Amino acid sequence: MNEHADPHITSLDLRNPIWERFFTVAPLVLVATREPDGQADIAPKHLAIPMSWENYFGFVCTPRHATYTNIQRTGVFTVTYPRPEQILYASLAASPRCGDGSAKPVLAAFETTPAERVDGVFVAGGYIFLECELFKIVDGFGDNSLITGRIVAAHAHRDALRVSDADDAELLRKSPLLAYLYPERFATIADTNAFPMPAGMQR
């Protein structure tokens, strides 16, 4: 253990992943893919963000998951951003499969809507819906891979869409966002503040 000048700071043991030692803020999305038998598979992902400011989306997934092999086989996936009141969907979608590896039975209870450009479904009641074609898979982050897709269609609930002359704070108060606080907590974000952008900043 390193000695730090500040006694409140301690170094962490890297023999194990560090991420369960503290909380970090992440999004939480539901990635849907098509199983070999034609059924929809849905799985929650929190290591999931836009890839750049362009229309790309990526998430981290282990090759052991059906989500990975389904995308490898079909070349497409969809993303639903659930609302805070849909937190149980994000939990249940991570339920184990039956012993024979067939689809998660609980998914039969999910209300879904069809995607338009790719073969896939969305979870009804979400607020952002992305249709993605596989762009690149980068393997090798230990047992995990980065799956990236090009967004070929996107849909949003009107109550989540920013309107130029409307108050963003009011929009988020009326349509709060779901945040995942890894490892085992979540938050509903309704109270927000404008970011203090530096004058003259360019992206």
Ligand SMILES: Cc1cc2nc3c(=O)[nH]c(=O)nc-3n(C[C@H](O)[C@H](O)[C@H](O)COP(=O)(O)O)c2cc1C
């Ligand atoms: C809240 C939550 C977040 C998760 N985030 C991820 C993630 O970012 N990447 C990942 O590979 N698995 C993640 N998982 C685990 C998978 O979603 C879970 O193992 C799922 O059942 C895999 O399903 P599949 O085999 O149908 O792909 C998460 C699980 C939960 C409950």
